[in-house]
Amino acid sequence: LSFAKMTLVGFKSFVDATELPIEGGLTGIVGPNGCGKSNLVEGLRWAMGETSAKRMRGEGMDDIIFAGSGARPRRERAEVSLILDNREGDAPAPFNHYDQLVVSRSIERESGTRYRVNGTDVRARDVQTLFADAATGAQSPSIVRQGRIAQMISAKPIERRRFLEEAA
Amino acid sequence: LSFAKMTLVGFKSFVDATELPIEGGLTGIVGPNGCGKSNLVEGLRWAMGETSAKRMRGEGMDDIIFAGSGARPRRERAEVSLILDNREGDAPAPFNHYDQLVVSRSIERESGTRYRVNGTDVRARDVQTLFADAATGAQSPSIVRQGRIAQMISAKPIERRRFLEEAA
Amino acid sequence: GRRRLLEAFGEVNENFSSLFGRLFGGGEAALEMVESDDPLEAGLEIMASPPGKRLRSLGLLSGGEQSLTALALLFAVFLTNPAPICVLDEVDAALDDINVHRFCDLLEELSGRARTRFMVITHHRHTMARMDRLFGVTMPERGVSRLVSVDLARAEALRETA
Amino acid sequence: GRRRLLEAFGEVNENFSSLFGRLFGGGEAALEMVESDDPLEAGLEIMASPPGKRLRSLGLLSGGEQSLTALALLFAVFLTNPAPICVLDEVDAALDDINVHRFCDLLEELSGRARTRFMVITHHRHTMARMDRLFGVTMPERGVSRLVSVDLARAEALRETA
Ligand SMILES: Nc1ncnc2c1ncn2[C@@H]1O[C@H](COP(=O)(O)OP(=O)(O)OP(=O)(O)O)[C@@H](O)[C@H]1O
Ligand SMILES: Nc1ncnc2c1ncn2[C@@H]1O[C@H](COP(=O)(O)OP(=O)(O)OP(=O)(O)O)[C@@H](O)[C@H]1O
Ligand SMILES: [Mg+2]
Ligand SMILES: [Mg+2]
Numbered sequence: 001l002s003f004a005k006m007t008l009v010g011f012k013s014f015v016d017a018t019e020l021p022i023e024g025g026l027t028g029i030v031g032p033n034g035c036g037k038s039n040l041v042e043g044l045r046w047a048m049g050e051t052s053a054k055r056m057r058g059e060g061m062d063d064i065i066f067a068g069s070g071a072r073p074r075r076e077r078a079e080v081s082l083i084l085d086n087r088e089g090d091a092p093a094p095f096n097h098y099d100q101l102v103v104s105r106s107i108e109r110e111s112g113t114r115y116r117v118n119g120t121d122v123r124a125r126d127v128q129t130l131f132a133d134a135a136t137g138a139q140s141p142s143i144v145r146q147g148r149i150a151q152m153i154s155a156k157p158i159e160r161r162r163f164l165e166e167a168a
Numbered sequence: 169l170s171f172a173k174m175t176l177v178g179f180k181s182f183v184d185a186t187e188l189p190i191e192g193g194l195t196g197i198v199g200p201n202g203c204g205k206s207n208l209v210e211g212l213r214w215a216m217g218e219t220s221a222k223r224m225r226g227e228g229m230d231d232i233i234f235a236g237s238g239a240r241p242r243r244e245r246a247e248v249s250l251i252l253d254n255r256e257g258d259a260p261a262p263f264n265h266y267d268q269l270v271v272s273r274s275i276e277r278e279s280g281t282r283y284r285v286n287g288t289d290v291r292a293r294d295v296q297t298l299f300a301d302a303a304t305g306a307q308s309p310s311i312v313r314q315g316r317i318a319q320m321i322s323a324k325p326i327e328r329r330r331f332l333e334e335a336a
Numbered sequence: 337g338r339r340r341l342l343e344a345f346g347e348v349n350e351n352f353s354s355l356f357g358r359l360f361g362g363g364e365a366a367l368e369m370v371e372s373d374d375p376l377e378a379g380l381e382i383m384a385s386p387p388g389k390r391l392r393s394l395g396l397l398s399g400g401e402q403s404l405t406a407l408a409l410l411f412a413v414f415l416t417n418p419a420p421i422c423v424l425d426e427v428d429a430a431l432d433d434i435n436v437h438r439f440c441d442l443l444e445e446l447s448g449r450a451r452t453r454f455m456v457i458t459h460h461r462h463t464m465a466r467m468d469r470l471f472g473v474t475m476p477e478r479g480v481s482r483l484v485s486v487d488l489a490r491a492e493a494l495r496e497t498a
Numbered sequence: 499g500r501r502r503l504l505e506a507f508g509e510v511n512e513n514f515s516s517l518f519g520r521l522f523g524g525g526e527a528a529l530e531m532v533e534s535d536d537p538l539e540a541g542l543e544i545m546a547s548p549p550g551k552r553l554r555s556l557g558l559l560s561g562g563e564q565s566l567t568a569l570a571l572l573f574a575v576f577l578t579n580p581a582p583i584c585v586l587d588e589v590d591a592a593l594d595d596i597n598v599h600r601f602c603d604l605l606e607e608l609s610g611r612a613r614t615r616f617m618v619i620t621h622h623r624h625t626m627a628r629m630d631r632l633f634g635v636t637m638p639e640r641g642v643s644r645l646v647s648v649d650l651a652r653a654e655a656l657r658e659t660a
Contacts, residue, residue, distance in 0.1 A: 013643040015642055020645060022615050026618060030632060033435055034397070039643065040619075044583075044585065057395060069388060070642075134581075136582055143583075153565070154315075157540075158541045164575070190455070193444075193468040194440070195453070195454065196469070197458075198464055199472050200474070200596060202559070206425055226558070238550055239477075303417050309410070312410065312424045314457075320409065321402045329375075333344075
């Protein structure tokens with residue numbers, strides 16, 4: 001299972017439909033302070049089933065919907081999709097027979113989240129399991145948030161052991 | 169009261185006698201990771217009467233003495249001096265009549281610290297007071313240690329209020 | 337005790353709002369007392385909105401915006417009792433090039449106004465370019481530091497050698 | 499439970515020592531269980547000595563040395579269960595140019611070996627130079643992000659505009 005691309009619309013500062021190709025090797029993401037780079041990371045984690053608004057710098061989950069800015073009115077809906085290449089066939093059942101998986105999460109103000117895989121409604125847990133089985137997911141240690149390195153350095157010995165436990 | 173220069177010998181990685189001019193305006197200090205830049209900041213705080221070895225990344229106060237490296241044997245003694253310009257005469261008594269103040273701190277392994285001003289032995293408290301009255305000192309909020317900004321950002325509201333209290 | 341803290345709070349808050357506006361080229365920020373009406377028990381929340389963005393607490397801003405806001409608070413406190421020396425150890429680590437220049441504009445003004453001598457430790461090329469002079473620290477011999485005077489062109493080479 | 503944690507500890511410790519040596523071009527590092535003999539109660543201390551320096555706990559190293567050591571630990575854990583995607587948000591903030599290149603050498607090898615796709619958010623010119631491709635994020639309209647493909651020469655200009 002590998003990642004091919006991510007699309008976003010209405011997600012935080014990415015109000016317009018955006019497509020981020022996820023290719024092999026090393027992809028750099030650059031830009032000035034506050035332009036939206038970390039928002040892309042949060043979009044990825046959100047699509048993989050992140051459950052905590054706080055872990056995405058929000059107070060409630062609706063905070064991830066574009067809140068309006070300048071001439072643009074706020075949006076009522078946000079959607080992020082992850083397109084996965086499954087030609088190796090190692091996605092878990094019931095998705096293992098698809099060559100491509102489109103995992104989509106959408107949210108509407110005051111009415112909650114919806115998850116879909118290739119157009120079929122699924123539960124949050126199905127999406128979380130899909131990614132966990134592929135050694136990734138919103139809580140994966142390989143998604144290193146801004147400030148995490150500083151936090152690892154200043155962590156107390158007990159907290160560090162917990163970090164190891166979670167990875168084990 | 170203004171700072172004119174700092175000299176160090178045997179202090180952490182500054183084993184050889186070193187002189188750092190402290191001139192007006194903006195002075196930049198650059199160099200690779202681990203080369204000694206933050207050690208200069210700790211030298212300044214130590215000379216102004218820093219009492220905690222922990223706040224200088226040490227376990228005991230003797231840790232600030234050059235510990236040896238490669239072909240160099242360890243030192244038994246360290247000394248840092250701050251040369252202050254007092255031509256405005258605003259240093260506190262009994263130092264107010266000097267044009268220049270040389271504030272020196274030295275330490276010898278297992279035998280402790282010694283403070284001097286213009287050659288005369290003084291107590292730690294005299295040095296700490298001298299700098300506190302000049303709106304500076306080892307704990308001054310204007311000495312911003314590496315990582316302090318990150319710490320201010322992640323501080324809890326109660327910790328932030330304490331930061332304000334100390335400055336008030 | 338309580339009154340002195342409230343006065344300090346007022347003065348710092350005023351400095352903070354104005355320094356924030358300078359560092360961000362606009363926008364608004366303020367300190368808020370939270371969790372208690374008693375200033376000796378309360379916590380301090382930092383509310384900030386960079387230009388064109390909504391007011392939110394510090395934790396919700398981007399990494400560089402948080403850094404710049406914290407610097408505004410740091411210097412807000414500084415201004416209540418300016419020191420003869422101010423040492424900044426890699427405080428610009430999260431700033432992009434534009435914000436580094438705004439930060440250095442502020443340092444220039446403070447060093448002029450308060451006659452404070454600034455020592456700025458940095459890895460940032462643009463910060464180095466704004467300094468009045470540069471000292472380089474190297475380790476020509478393992479574990480032994482050496483201080484040298486550098487001009488900006490030499491600094492480029494210096495930063496890149498271990 | 500206890501046995502599984504000890505096995506994980508052993509594997510991570512081995513990876514950590516070897517990755518540290520690679521990132522620092524020598525030196526030694528190891529994880530230590532402290533404060534209890536029971537692994538489920540113990541804490542984890544990080545001991546590290548960059549080449550030519552004495553072994554000391556992580557808190558006593560320089561800022562950049564701490565960052566590089568933390569990265570060695572992060573990837574030590576990564577290697578026990580390599581992920582198809584790895585996203586690094588400004589993890590190189592405290593690194594000088596030489597260490598940035600060592601860090602990127604490691605990323606290249608991991609992406610080859612584990613076939614992991616890396617997304618590296620950075621402000622560091624030297625990191626950008628080591629990427630296979632670059633995307634820039636800008637805000638041509640206030641508060642609205644836009645993603646564009648960039649070549650390295652354009653990235654220089656991109657980073658410097660707000
Ligand atoms: N729901 C939302 N609607 C609109 N804009 C939002 C929303 N949530 C966050 N933002 C905006 O996104 C911006 C933050 O972007 P982000 O944290 O991705 O910046 P960054 O590029 O990572 O910057 P840095 O280099 O400083 O880390 C902020 O300006 C914030 O106002
Ligand atoms: N007592 C001592 N004797 C000898 N060397 C010491 C002593 N204490 C610290 N050091 C050395 O000083 C170096 C740390 O220097 P410092 O923290 O000043 O680096 P730095 O230039 O600030 O780096 P960075 O850019 O990573 O923050 C370490 O290599 C450490 O081994
Ligand atoms: Mg960011
Ligand atoms: Mg340092």
